[in-house]
Amino acid sequence: xxxxxxxxxxxxxxEAALDVFSTNGFRGSTVDQIARxxxxxxxNLLYYFPSKEAIHTALLDGLLEAWxxxxxxxxxxxxxxxxxxxxxxxxxxxxxxxxxESRLFANEIIQGAPRIAPYLSxxxxxxxxxxxxxxxxxxxxGKIAPVDPYHLFFSIWALTQHYADFxxxxxxxxxSEDIDPYPDAEAHLELMFTRLLRP
Amino acid sequence: xxxxxxxxxxxxxxEAALDVFSTNGFRGSTVDQIARxxxxxxxNLLYYFPSKEAIHTALLDGLLEAWxxxxxxxxxxxxxxxxxxxxxxxxxxxxxxxxxESRLFANEIIQGAPRIAPYLSxxxxxxxxxxxxxxxxxxxxGKIAPVDPYHLFFSIWALTQHYADFxxxxxxxxxSEDIDPYPDAEAHLELMFTRLLRP
Amino acid sequence: xxxxxxxxxxxxxxEAALDVFSTNGFRGSTVDQIARxxxxxxxNLLYYFPSKEAIHTALLDGLLEAWxxxxxxxxxxxxxxxxxxxxxxxxxxxxxxxxxESRLFANEIIQGAPRIAPYLSxxxxxxxxxxxxxxxxxxxxGKIAPVDPYHLFFSIWALTQHYADFxxxxxxxxxSEDIDPYPDAEAHLELMFTRLLRP
Amino acid sequence: xxxxxxxxxxxxxxEAALDVFSTNGFRGSTVDQIARxxxxxxxNLLYYFPSKEAIHTALLDGLLEAWxxxxxxxxxxxxxxxxxxxxxxxxxxxxxxxxxESRLFANEIIQGAPRIAPYLSxxxxxxxxxxxxxxxxxxxxGKIAPVDPYHLFFSIWALTQHYADFxxxxxxxxxSEDIDPYPDAEAHLELMFTRLLRP
DNA sequence: GATGAATGAGCCTTCATTCAT
DNA sequence: AATGAATGAAGGCTCATTCAT
Numbered sequence: 001x002x003x004x005x006x007x008x009x010x011x012x013x014x015e016a017a018l019d020v021f022s023t024n025g026f027r028g029s030t031v032d033q034i035a036r037x038x039x040x041x042x043x044n045l046l047y048y049f050p051s052k053e054a055i056h057t058a059l060l061d062g063l064l065e066a067w068x069x070x071x072x073x074x075x076x077x078x079x080x081x082x083x084x085x086x087x088x089x090x091x092x093x094x095x096x097x098x099x100x101e102s103r104l105f106a107n108e109i110i111q112g113a114p115r116i117a118p119y120l121s122x123x124x125x126x127x128x129x130x131x132x133x134x135x136x137x138x139x140x141x142g143k144i145a146p147v148d149p150y151h152l153f154f155s156i157w158a159l160t161q162h163y164a165d166f167x168x169x170x171x172x173x174x175x176s177e178d179i180d181p182y183p184d185a186e187a188h189l190e191l192m193f194t195r196l197l198r199p
Numbered sequence: 200x201x202x203x204x205x206x207x208x209x210x211x212x213x214e215a216a217l218d219v220f221s222t223n224g225f226r227g228s229t230v231d232q233i234a235r236x237x238x239x240x241x242x243n244l245l246y247y248f249p250s251k252e253a254i255h256t257a258l259l260d261g262l263l264e265a266w267x268x269x270x271x272x273x274x275x276x277x278x279x280x281x282x283x284x285x286x287x288x289x290x291x292x293x294x295x296x297x298x299x300e301s302r303l304f305a306n307e308i309i310q311g312a313p314r315i316a317p318y319l320s321x322x323x324x325x326x327x328x329x330x331x332x333x334x335x336x337x338x339x340x341g342k343i344a345p346v347d348p349y350h351l352f353f354s355i356w357a358l359t360q361h362y363a364d365f366x367x368x369x370x371x372x373x374x375s376e377d378i379d380p381y382p383d384a385e386a387h388l389e390l391m392f393t394r395l396l397r398p
Numbered sequence: 399x400x401x402x403x404x405x406x407x408x409x410x411x412x413e414a415a416l417d418v419f420s421t422n423g424f425r426g427s428t429v430d431q432i433a434r435x436x437x438x439x440x441x442n443l444l445y446y447f448p449s450k451e452a453i454h455t456a457l458l459d460g461l462l463e464a465w466x467x468x469x470x471x472x473x474x475x476x477x478x479x480x481x482x483x484x485x486x487x488x489x490x491x492x493x494x495x496x497x498x499e500s501r502l503f504a505n506e507i508i509q510g511a512p513r514i515a516p517y518l519s520x521x522x523x524x525x526x527x528x529x530x531x532x533x534x535x536x537x538x539x540g541k542i543a544p545v546d547p548y549h550l551f552f553s554i555w556a557l558t559q560h561y562a563d564f565x566x567x568x569x570x571x572x573x574s575e576d577i578d579p580y581p582d583a584e585a586h587l588e589l590m591f592t593r594l595l596r597p
Numbered sequence: 598x599x600x601x602x603x604x605x606x607x608x609x610x611x612e613a614a615l616d617v618f619s620t621n622g623f624r625g626s627t628v629d630q631i632a633r634x635x636x637x638x639x640x641n642l643l644y645y646f647p648s649k650e651a652i653h654t655a656l657l658d659g660l661l662e663a664w665x666x667x668x669x670x671x672x673x674x675x676x677x678x679x680x681x682x683x684x685x686x687x688x689x690x691x692x693x694x695x696x697x698e699s700r701l702f703a704n705e706i707i708q709g710a711p712r713i714a715p716y717l718s719x720x721x722x723x724x725x726x727x728x729x730x731x732x733x734x735x736x737x738x739g740k741i742a743p744v745d746p747y748h749l750f751f752s753i754w755a756l757t758q759h760y761a762d763f764x765x766x767x768x769x770x771x772x773s774e775d776i777d778p779y780p781d782a783e784a785h786l787e788l789m790f791t792r793l794l795r796p
Numbered sequence: 797g798a799t800g801a802a803t804g805a806g807c808c809t810t811c812a813t814t815c816a817t
Numbered sequence: 818a819a820t821g822a823a824t825g826a827a828g829g830c831t832c833a834t835t836c837a838t
Binding site: 628648649 | 806807808809810811
């Protein structure tokens with residue numbers, strides 16, 4: 001059972017590591033950076049996690065655990081269009097509220113998914129296949145316009161995660177750090193998917 | 200004036216570096232890796248480029264130079280919808296034909312654009328602003344449905360680059376390395392933007 | 399006065415340390431290994447012994463104390479040949495019953511005796527010199543064949559300790575872990591020294 | 598093909614490493630020590646050998662290669678007693694001329710032979726078994742006194758290597774660093790084996 | 797007596813870069 | 818134009834020891 005201090009420090013480390021890993025990638029990050037950000041000495045940090053890799057793994061594990069929740073919530077029994085738009089909205093909220101997690105994930109994928117390949121073709125694919133069947137049924141039933149479910153999901157992921165992963169570019173184009181792009185993004189994405197899918 | 204050998208080696212280095220940097224990121228790549236991939240010794244490589252950073256910069260400079268071409272080609276005088284869909288198609292082709300360049304760019308942006316921030320708020324923003332005015336005019340003229348030009352561009356970038364940057368995930372979901380996602384992707388994206396923009 | 403627990407823990411530490419030091423050497427052993435083997439936490443172990451070095455010293459002190467007993471027992475008044483063969487037998491029994499102690503000692507000597515040099519040229523040499531005089535007297539009296547006492551002792555130590563120190567090699571050559579080499583060893587050594595010394 | 602400098606530095610490293618490893622054991626030795634002893638910087642040393650382990654392995658490989666030569670030379674066709682005494686003499690010469698190699702080997706064996714166990718039950722045992730058959734034949738033919746060949750070899754190894762491995766103790770007992778124990782040792786060992794084996 | 801927490805020093809190794817040829 | 822040799826500066830990790838409770 002973890003003591004108070006353990007909980008506090010473990011949390012501080014993961015928080016710091018998320019910051020560091022998500023902006024610098026795994027190899028670009030140093031244990032020292034993380035330790036400093038967590039307010040610990042390097043050996044003290046390694047007292048809680050056996051290695052740099054272990055911290056990264058812990059972070060990814062925690063992330064992947066929650067990563068699919070928005071998709072899981074897509075309900076076959078619901079109204080098709082609003083179910084899908086709801087999924088888009090939830091994904092966009094995740095980008096807004098957990099941009100570092102999104103970048104951590106993006107870093108992994110772009111670099112060839114060395115650590116999470118099994119997850120992609122395992123859990124992820126299984127769930128996507130399951131929900132794809134739902135989409136196909138809705139299409140077959142004429143409840144939404146015909147669409148390739150896989151590419152539908154790719155669209156949703158691409159469009160929502162973009163606001164987290166490419167956030168620097170988004171702000172550069174919008175012309176200011178202070179503009180919150182999410183309200184407009186939400187309206188825009190809702191429009192896109194509504195137009196695409198309305199039967 | 201560059202000799203034949205100089206040209207050949209410089210090209211080999213940039214080709215090798217693109218491979219290495221795009222999959223490992225800047226810090227994750229070593230000069231040794233690049234030298235080996237280029238078939239040169241490490242000191243010889245550094246005879247052509249003064250530093251690791253310089254190779255990376257050269258690569259980015261070359262990339263950014265061409266990066267905006269598809270957007271530049273968007274012609275105010277053309278037919279609005281097919282101009283935009285044409286832009287989407289060109290960007291998607293770039294993802295298909297130059298996925299490493301796309302990942303190189305993505306790596307930079309995700310990591311906070313330390314080296315290309317000026318480009319983003321300079322050249323890029325200028326061009327985007329210019330083309331945004333075109334979009335707005337088309338909207339004002341009733342030639343396309345109302346849309347926020349910035350978020351329109353974000354959509355195009357997100358959707359097209361996704362197939363290059365997240366290619367590992369795309370293939371994992373599709374279930375095979377051998378499937379070419381681009382034909383379906385093109386149809387899907389064309390549909391999306393047509394539905395979105397048709398007045 | 400040491401409590402029951404103190405005695406128990408001190409003993410457990412020394413027992414564990416003997417195990418660890420004798421197979422890994424001083425530098426090759428870690429306090430953690432010893433603590434784990436003793437069933438104690440690291441700080442608790444250091445409550446009983448102030449340092450790693452102190453444990454090692456305690457072990458060596460205890461060992462050296464008993465190390466010379468077999469030689470001390472060599473009795474001038476006894477029958478020369480059987481006195482010497484008796485000494486050989488006792489040393490061989492020590493190898494059989496206390497192989498770890500033998501390896502601890504061997505490790506020290508091989509590495510230049512950094513910690514026990516004084517003992518070697520002190521206690522050990524004094525006793526060896528004393529017993530050498532006995533041997534020389536027996537030779538002079540024609541009770542055993544002429545032999546250099548120093549090299550006689552070297553022979554005895556080398557031959558008997560070999561079965562403890564090189565035990566891995568002995569078993570590899572004999573072809574099995576399960577063979578007990580000591581009965582044959584004893585016969586062999588008795589033969590060697592009898593043949594050597596019989597007048 | 599190795600250049601002049603390579604040969605020189607590789608040799609210097611192995612020489613230095615032999616010194617350091619044979620007195621401190623593997624774990625007790627640091628790359629820094631070896632580098633300093635070889636007159637190189639630490640990274641420069643690692644330019645020649647990829648790791649500390651590799652240096653150690655190179656040393657052991659070279660050693661084991663030559664380690665069995667004296668035994669291989671034991672000739673079935675020769676005069677039995679002088680063949681065996683000749684073997685003893687050659688082993689003793691190796692102790693005198695290559696004491697560090699002997700201690701390197703001893704360190705390995707005492708610590709459980711983690712790196713050379715295969716050698717012991719492979720090459721070594723094979724050769725020992727072969728030569729044991731020779732010994733047994735000589736015994737059967739009445740050319741030497743009955744003796745267990747395995748324990749005969751153990752005796753030879755123990756007695757000869759002792760002068761290298763326990764050399765500190767030998768000198769402490771003899772009372773001076775300046776005494777050369779080998780002449781007396783040779784006479785003593787010759788006597789031992791002659792008495793033991795003369796039919 | 798005992799333990800969770802912490803750390804300074806050190807160790808092996810990597811790497812971008814420089815030097816000499 | 819090319820390469821073998823060399824190095825300073827880090828980086829990940831270990832470890833004996835100390836601190837606080």
